[in-house]
Amino acid sequence: MNLLKTITHVIDTIIDRIGRVTTFGALFVMLIIVFEVISRYFFRSPTVWAYELMIMICAMYVMMISSYGLQKKSFVAVDALSSRFPPYASKIIMLFTYFIFFVPFVVILLPAIYRFAIISIQINERSWSFWGQIVWPVKLSLLVAWLLLCAQGVSEMIKLAVWLIENRKQGGLPKAQEG
16 A cells, blocks of 8 residues: 555656646746737737747647646546545545546547657657747657656546545445455
8 A cells, every 4th residue: 555655646746846847838928928919019020930939838838737737636527426425435436437537538549649749759840830840849748748647647546546445444345354
């Protein structure tokens, strides 16, 4: 049990640190927007790169912050069903929904995201615009973000399983006989 708790602690710590750093992505997007607005409307000199860079940073921000959002419970949950049950049954429902919704979702998309990122890196993909910025870092961040989301999902499922094991007596289930 201690090993499982250590694993979840390590995953949660990594995700928390990455999430805290990633939150500054919103600040960078805001600064780029302000710069573009000032350039465009006050100096009549719009930039070629600001719009595209803003989209790239925003995409990276949304992708990289997803595992942090899962950890901090900021996603919509299926509480309408599970909140009507006692805590033990509620945790069982939550674990079950991870297995029927989250696991297939991340497992099915992982190979596609991997190919998406690897091909972009191999061909040194560039954007369609006049600026021609490389886009593989954004696609690579999608793969990294997906792996982090998978890791956080595993952490959440382990935490639920550990809670269920530790509280099985209160859930009305007898503890295993030692013998």
